[in-house]
Amino acid sequence: MxxxxxxxxxxxxxxxxxxxxxxxxxxxxxxxxxxxxxxxxxxxxxxxxxxxxxxxxxxxxxxxxxxxxxxxxxxxxxxxxxxxxxxxxxxxxxxxxxxxxxxxxxxxxxxxxxxxxxxxxxxxxxxxxxxxxxxxxxxxxxxxxxxxxxxxxxxxxxxxxxxxxxxxxxxxxGNYFKSGAPAVSIWVSQYTRAAPGGTGAAKCGGNYAASLVPQAEAMALGHDQVVFLDAAEHKWIEELGGMNLYFVFEDGTLLTPPLSGTILPGITRDSILALAREEGLTVREERYSIDQWRADAASGKLLETFACGTAAVVTPVGKVSDTDSSFTIGTGGPGQTTGKLKERLVAIQRGQAPDTHSWVKKLA
Incomplete structure (x- = not known):
């Protein structure tokens, strides 16, 4: 056989x-x-x-x-x-x-x-x-x-x-997000997407079924997506309903939450990290709290936030809200680093730029 x-x-x-x-x-x-x-x-x-x-x-x-x-x-x-x-x-x-x-x-x-x-x-x-x-x-x-x-x-x-x-x-x-806005608005959910030891790192339907109620809640409140915090302390940022998150700071740092078993190891995530290093950014995979996110946005230390995934590719985040407050990131629209990384990634995917990582598989 x-x-x-x-x-x-x-x-x-x-x-x-x-x-x-x-x-x-x-x-x-x-x-x-x-x-x-x-x-x-x-x-x-x-x-x-x-x-x-x-x-x-x-x-x-x-x-x-x-x-x-x-x-x-x-x-x-x-x-x-x-x-x-x-x-x-x-x-x-x-x-x-x-x-x-x-x-x-x-x-x-x-x-x-x-x-x-x-x-x-x-x-x-x-x-x-x-x-x-x-x-x-x-x-x-x-x-x-x-x-x-x-x-x-x-x-x-x-x-x-x-x-x-x-x-x-x-x-x-075609386009994943239908609002047509230059940057998405996200809601900080009180629900939990995944817990340590669970199936958060697996791409299984149950994870997405569990996100439907919080996603519907976010949309009912006028937002495009929901962001989940960790299950243990409910303070550390994990990911959106189906996308990984990145934070760009004024000192040239790009931060993203670490893979710890509760976050899906995105292929677009990994690609963005490689391209960011090539752009001269200092890449950090570290925990980042909702309180620090709010404070850094208010102080101007945080310039941009964006999400990425196969369906939406790279999507700027302009506004974040929870039950107590809202805050805007940068100008509330697409940032320079976000745009540059998306442009580079899309150009490689579509054969418009050299594929130095051998990521593209031509079929015919």
Missing amino acids: ASAAELTITPLPHPAPTPADVRAAVLANPGFGTNFTDHMVTIEWTEGKGWHDAVIGPRGPIPLDPAASVLHYAQEIFEGLKAYSHADGAIAMFRPEANAARFNESAKRLAMPTLPEELFVEAIKTLVLADRDWIPQQDGASLYLRPFMIATEAFLGVRPAKNYKFIVIASPA
């Missing part, structure tokens, strides 16, 4: 792909996460057999038994990354191997089987090439890729499942 890394992804015929005119209408205004391409990749895992039956076929519903483990015990993980169309006609992805590695770390935390990194990347590549006509061409747009794994064994009992399904779907994507 071939190893998982040697699996061939078998193509299945698509009886009714999306007509070209319908696809063009979608791509003219893709939105984010609401439209999907024609195909999906699926790979099965069975205890004692491993990974098998890798196929790419029409995107469609997933048949699940009502007792499927994912529905009752939440064994589910996912990733998010993008494919881009370069000016020379090439199609490229950004650091997919890093997503593969993080996917496996999430799998270990959720007691799920790991997937060979080369098979993870090959599955995504296969889908992108099959649906390459779905990549938007307008500035800032991309093809958002969602690999995920669910437990499919039908049983009721608290133990790791014996059957899993790995799937990759894709969605043409």
Whole structure:
């Protein structure tokens, strides 16, 4: 039997792909996460057999038994990354191997089987090439890729499942934030996202489900996003609902909260830190309290705050509010360092600047 890394992804015929005119209408205004391409990749895992039956076929519903483990015990993980169309006609992805590695770390935390990194990347590549006509061409747009794994064994009992399904779907994507504001406003939540020893460093759906109520609260109060503090003391800044945070100071320092098991190790986060060092900034991964954030913004010591993630890339933070007060960071709009780091990152992703880190993987 071939190893998982040697699996061939078998193509299945698509009886009714999306007509070209319908696809063009979608791509003219893709939105984010609401439209999907024609195909999906699926790979099965069975205890004692491993990974098998890798196929790419029409995107469609997933048949699940009502007792499927994912529905009752939440064994589910996912990733998010993008494919881009370069000016020379090439199609490229950004650091997919890093997503593969993080996917496996999430799998270990959720007691799920790991997937060979080369098979993870090959599955995504296969889908992108099959649906390459779905990549938007307008500035800032991309093809958002969602690999995920669910437990499919039908049983009721608290133990790791014996059957899993790995799937990759894709969605043409425009701008993540819809407010159009030059900088986002965030609400300091009284809820907790993650606790030490929990699943905060894993990319699993439960973490995001827990953020929905505080996110809705923030939006009801007129804010774009929510920021979470630590679970133990409720004073140390951790991350936004789905993005890492950075703070730029007048002395040329860039600070971000450290990875301590409660913060998702963002791939964009890691990329920004590397680019910041190249820009001559002093990078510090240290704890930073909400009180210090407020004081530094008031004194002018803090010049900029920004968030980053795959979906939103780099987003300036202009205003922060909690139940007692609000404060503005810098001018309340995009800062110079934020803009420079975003410009450099996007230029690398889109093939407009040299890729000295070998982050970009060209597919065709």
